[in-house]
Amino acid sequence: MPKPEEARYTKTHEWIHLGAEASVGISDHAQHEMGDVVFVELPKVGQKLEKEKPCAVVESVKSAFDIYSPVSGEVTAINDAVTGEPALLNQSPLDNGWLFKMKPSNPAEGETLMNWAAYQDFVKQAAH
Amino acid sequence: MSTATEIRRTTLNETMRKAGGKMVDFHGWELPIEFSGILKEHEAVRKSAGIFDVSHMGQVFVTGADAFKLLQRINANDLRKATPGKGVYSHVTNENAGLVDDIIAFCLAPDRYLVIVNATTSTKDYEWFKSQAVKMHVKIENKSDDFSMVAIQGPNVPKMFELFAPEALKLPRFGIVEKDIFGQHCYISRTGYTGEDGFEITAPHSIITQVWEKMMELGKPYDIVPCGLGCRDTLRLESGYLLYGQDVDDFHTTYETGYGWVVALDKGDFIGRSILADQKANGVKRRLTGLTLTGGVPRPGCKIFMDGKQVGELNSATYSPTLKKGIGVGYVVPPGLKPGTPLEVEIRGRRVKAEVSQMPFHKGTAFSKNIYTGK
Numbered sequence: 001m002p003k004p005e006e007a008r009y010t011k012t013h014e015w016i017h018l019g020a021e022a023s024v025g026i027s028d029h030a031q032h033e034m035g036d037v038v039f040v041e042l043p044k045v046g047q048k049l050e051k052e053k054p055c056a057v058v059e060s061v062k063s064a065f066d067i068y069s070p071v072s073g074e075v076t077a078i079n080d081a082v083t084g085e086p087a088l089l090n091q092s093p094l095d096n097g098w099l100f101k102m103k104p105s106n107p108a109e110g111e112t113l114m115n116w117a118a119y120q121d122f123v124k125q126a127a128h
Numbered sequence: 129m130s131t132a133t134e135i136r137r138t139t140l141n142e143t144m145r146k147a148g149g150k151m152v153d154f155h156g157w158e159l160p161i162e163f164s165g166i167l168k169e170h171e172a173v174r175k176s177a178g179i180f181d182v183s184h185m186g187q188v189f190v191t192g193a194d195a196f197k198l199l200q201r202i203n204a205n206d207l208r209k210a211t212p213g214k215g216v217y218s219h220v221t222n223e224n225a226g227l228v229d230d231i232i233a234f235c236l237a238p239d240r241y242l243v244i245v246n247a248t249t250s251t252k253d254y255e256w257f258k259s260q261a262v263k264m265h266v267k268i269e270n271k272s273d274d275f276s277m278v279a280i281q282g283p284n285v286p287k288m289f290e291l292f293a294p295e296a297l298k299l300p301r302f303g304i305v306e307k308d309i310f311g312q313h314c315y316i317s318r319t320g321y322t323g324e325d326g327f328e329i330t331a332p333h334s335i336i337t338q339v340w341e342k343m344m345e346l347g348k349p350y351d352i353v354p355c356g357l358g359c360r361d362t363l364r365l366e367s368g369y370l371l372y373g374q375d376v377d378d379f380h381t382t383y384e385t386g387y388g389w390v391v392a393l394d395k396g397d398f399i400g401r402s403i404l405a406d407q408k409a410n411g412v413k414r415r416l417t418g419l420t421l422t423g424g425v426p427r428p429g430c431k432i433f434m435d436g437k438q439v440g441e442l443n444s445a446t447y448s449p450t451l452k453k454g455i456g457v458g459y460v461v462p463p464g465l466k467p468g469t470p471l472e473v474e475i476r477g478r479r480v481k482a483e484v485s486q487m488p489f490h491k492g493t494a495f496s497k498n499i500y501t502g503k
Contacts, residue, residue, distance in 0.1 A: 035162060035165060035166055035358070036166050036167040036168075038167075038425060038447045039424060039425050039447070041424075057476065059424070059425040059447070061166040061167065061358060061362060061425075061446060061447050061449070062161065062162075062166065062358055063427075064425065064476075090165075
């Protein structure tokens with residue numbers, strides 16, 4: 001299981017495991033705030049994504065949430081399991097609940113994102 | 129964030145927080161949206177038992193020689209159905225037959241009624257009742273600030289009441305009994321907003337925490353869970369119940385909502401009757417229509433299309449945990465579409481296939497008792 005400490009985080013609560021093929025999902029904090037996830041709409045393989053632009057939608061019973069791409073790049077794989085079983089996002093947001101994989105076009109973009117410790121602080125501050 | 133008016137908290141606020149409630153601002157009231165999760169809470173109510181703090185709801189007492197006369201004049205339903213110990217679900221109508229509110233009027237005695245009104249409309253209702261009572265021998269008291277209320281809902285709830293309140297078990301749907309609980313005068317009614325069997329307890333603030341704790345204790349064998357506004361909404365929408373202010377208001381009539389069974393045209397005159405009689409004879413131009421869809425979750429405000437043309441928009445819409453698909457209601461022109469009629473709903477700019485549904489979407493145990501509709 002990927003460790004949360006190894007991922008980078010956005011202010012909009014996505015995580016990204018950086019690499020030649022980076023995987024993307026939502027943080028545990030995000031799934032907790034959303035509540036029960038019942039529908040997921042993913043980008044298509046081959047789709048070009050722009051950093052901080054909406055690229056997927058997660059719907060809980062309560063509301064719809066846009067998912068923003070942490071970096072720019074091209075989608076290389078999507079997790080069909082979560083479209084069939086959206087509850088995976090609640091059960092396993094960092095592992096089985098990953099959303100898609102992408103090839104970053106500018107690897108330096110990822111380095112500017114928050115690390116685990118910074119994200120923890122960010123979540124704590126947002127709670128106040 | 130600052131709000132114009134100070135947020136109101138129920139007496140159970142602290143209890144809700146301790147139970148893990150995620151608190152939100154609901155029309156000026158701080159109430160829990162969920163505890164353990166909307167799906168889990170929804171399922172608990174459908175299959176066993178759940179408990180809600182509904183203290184934001186209002187209580188208006190109407191007493192005196194003309195209490196019946198006043199209520200009969202301002203309601204579309206026939207208050208003669210509310211014999212002592214019984215209530216009726218009704219629509220309070222204005223001169224244009226729009227809804228001032230949807231309410232339950234309980235007859236406690238021939239000259240004493242308890243009217244349960246919506247939180248957002250309690251002051252408006254009180255003023256309206258008074259304005260219609262000119263020259264009548266009637267006392268109207270808005271006691272909304274004096275009472276708390278909990279709803280205990282689910283098929284196993286009657287079992288919880290076997291020793292606690294055996295008299296409540298004899299109640300028919302919409303029945304009410306007055307009872308001292310923890311030394312205070314309370315009201316237990318066989319009502320709710322979930323579509324399941326169950327009770328609502330209206331009690332003074334001083335004992336409501338004790339009542340809540342007692343219910344949690346009695347419900348333990350049935351895995352009772354505290355429930356929030358989130359599942360209250362999914363449960364009521366599956367049951368086809370109206371949400372005042374969202375599905376209906378001063379500008380929509382009872383026939384337009386599809387609740388024609390509430391209108392008792394034969395009871396004699398009442399406010400808005402002539403317009404309702406005309407709508408009964410000639411039909412309505414728009415009608416609240418239920419629809420289901422797969423491939424997305426519809427939300428209030430989503431546009432509804434038929435044969436490529438917009439025919440309405442959704443007033444209430446959500447994911448149905450019971451049906452495991454999207455459901456919604458919206459006013460559609462033309463009215464009277466048959467179940468199965470294909471429609472489309474626009475979700476984030478994309479048209480998703482939908483179809484007209486029978487109402488309600490789901491019939492819980494409250495419906496199997498066959499009392500809700502009065503048939």
